[in-house]
Amino acid sequence: MPNIKSAKKRVRQDEKRRMHNKHLRSRMRTSVKGVLNAIAAGDREAALAAYQAAVPVIDSTADKGIIHKNKAARFKSRLNAHIRALQAPVAA
Numbered sequence: 001m002p003n004i005k006s007a008k009k010r011v012r013q014d015e016k017r018r019m020h021n022k023h024l025r026s027r028m029r030t031s032v033k034g035v036l037n038a039i040a041a042g043d044r045e046a047a048l049a050a051y052q053a054a055v056p057v058i059d060s061t062a063d064k065g066i067i068h069k070n071k072a073a074r075f076k077s078r079l080n081a082h083i084r085a086l087q088a089p090v091a092a
Contacts, residue, residue: 028054035047035051036079039082044087047082047086051083
């Protein structure tokens with residue numbers, strides 16, 4: 001436990017920031033799970049709608065520095081690839 005006044009303040013600030021970052025990370029993961037659940041159900045329209053709602057959340061999380069921008073790009077790319085795979089048009 002810190003004894004110096006400034007160190008006590010830093011502990012309070014760190015905890016407040018940790019909780020805020022945790023909230024943002026959780027919000028992003030929830031939006032990604034929504035897309036994955038729609039993909040698992042095989043519903044392309046729902047997956048596309050969930051993806052379009054998840055993209056701004058993922059980008060916002062990356063802009064705030066909660067996750068790296070390349071990780072955000074990887075999430076979006078993989079989700080989009082899964083959605084495109086749902087369509088799988090049969091060329092005859």
